[in-house]
Amino acid sequence: MTNPRIETPAWIDPKTFRLSEACYWSQRVPKSLIVLHATASASARSVFEAWKSPSSGRVATAYVVERDGRIFEMFPPDCWAYHLGMKDRNPGHYNDRRSIGIEIVNPGPLRPDPDGGDSLNWWPKNFREPWCRLSEPEKFVRRDYRGYGYWAAFTPEQEEAVRRLTEHLCRRFGIPRVLPPVSKRMMCDPDFFCRFAGIAAHQNFRADKLDVGPAWNWDSLLDAAQPGAKAA
Template sequence: MDKKWIGCAPGNCRVGRPAGFKPDIIVLHSADGSLADASVRYNKSGALQSMHYAIGNNGEIHQYVLEADTAFHAGLVVNPEAELIKQRPNTNPNFFSIGIALEEPLLGSPTAAQLAACSNLIREIADRWHITVDAAHVLSHSAIRASVNCPGSTIDIISLIATALPDPAVNLVAGKQLGLLSRANLRSRPSVSAPVLRVLDAGSKVEIVSFTVGDSVSGNGYWYQDKDNCFFWAGATDRPNPQVLATSNESEADTDTMALGDQAAAVGTGLVINRSRFRLPAGQFFPERPKKDLIVLHFTAGSSAKSAFDTWIGDAQHIAAAYLVDVDGTVYEVFDPAQWAYHLGVKGFNGRLDQRSIAIEIANVGPLRPAADNPDVLNWWSPRRGQTESFGSKYCDKAQTDKYMQTSYRGEAYFATFPAQQVQAIRLLLNDLCGRFSIQKTLPPTARQFERDLDFFQSYSGIASHVNFRCDKWDIGPAFDWAALGIANAHGA
């Protein structure tokens, strides 16, 4: 990449890196003004401030400090969110980081040229220093110093990470045709703020050349690129997840299955998993591999596995479950269960409970309520089109007693049951995970199985459910056929 060497004043950086440190992370900043302002500031004697690089709105890159030297850009640590900073509590992050500042945008949003230059620079630096390109190693300044809003909300670091990754799937979708399920705006870049170049009607067929991650719409951050270099949102198509198009046999992508774990053992138990349809890209979960001693069961409060995945894809909050189990019993691996994402929503533990646990999200609508206009009908929470109130969509008639259980639990009286094929898939998955990760195959003590008790469950090892950690949740609740798992309850009060 072309870079313009500017340099900085002596004393505003340090030659070399102390104690054998090398760059392990890349930190993104706001330049607090224009590229010219940054150059003046870093060359002011006694400023004690510098950056390795700054990128202008036009994509121009200025360099002030050699990568092998230490720039003064992120030395003050305040309530850090980044795990690598927490793991080195007495170490100046300048010693093991490279700083990149982005010129403040002229019209409120960064330009496509600036973002492309930043993405390419991240990739180049990462290759040079063997830095993993993910959310643990490409950070905002605010992840180190919580008291600053830097580089600001207009910089989508997750998208930068995604575009910096050399995703081999990108090269496998060229020439494939997609069908549009709704009208699609073709834009100059993958952003809802980009100019609309033309509009295609529902039912149209479009040949694509690539895909990327851009603005998230309804939870999906994927965008396709056509032959005319126009971008359109993947959620408007019959293939909202481009990874499916990149499978060896795209027509079978929805049913592609692979054995979990040990091939022979997995086949023998009948457990299969789909690793192609609902797969989160790198950067939307954490790459660390902490020890696992807990499995937590959730339900989606939605009608399908897809409804849950659509809320995770493109979300920068790293909320997801390692597995989705659909109504028909299909098991989807969303990311490697040895890694982790937030799924419990429990405050005060700094993610420790999420890190030690494997989350399984089960497609189930959850609590039901009699319809306001017909007490013989049970509705679930999702409103019908044009309505705003909850519990506005019909789930079943009361006469369909196999579809629900009537029981009083946490203020609700009716809960959707789980199909036998789904329960069987969960049983097989639990058996496999407990075996692979040496997790105790046990349920909570009977007296605690449906209760929240953080004092107990923060050290409990085995299989639990979301209700054990949150008093405002129902999942997975009393309507699940717990006995069908064939797993005993642990002893204890």
């Protein structure tokens, strides 16, 4: 259900990176789910460049959140595009259609420099591109997950932007503002998440995906103004 009285607020930028109608499905669908992704890149422009070609196969998300917290709307959020890439348990792309995808700009997993330097590197040039130093603990999270041990941190501006954006989208589309139970957040469990309404992540639908990843602070999505919003 869309609340037609709620319009796109001024803090969302619908112009800078706008996909043509050939890059998504303009059919309007009821929404019951928000799915968080991380881009495995360093800028919103990088995903826009990848998605804007009509030959990209209508792969996109409605929103991309830049490192500095700017929110770009790439297509109308009541429409849809492929963003989960599920091979089964997704008849008629049911989960892609019922969800609003949010890509958060983040390089993803990091590895200690293979040449022995003190940097943590991200994937370009086979993990030889420095992202931060081991002496900068605010810039990474140390946690073993799906084959990697270090993860680039999200910025406080991104946490605030995604909190604001999800709050707005839940109100506008009647999506429950709830998170998965703590025990499920890092798991792939399609049986559970195909029935879940609320805010989930790509890793919940596919075991081979690394996003949104362990650096994301789920509790930043809720705020004191929403008592009872926290899932059991």
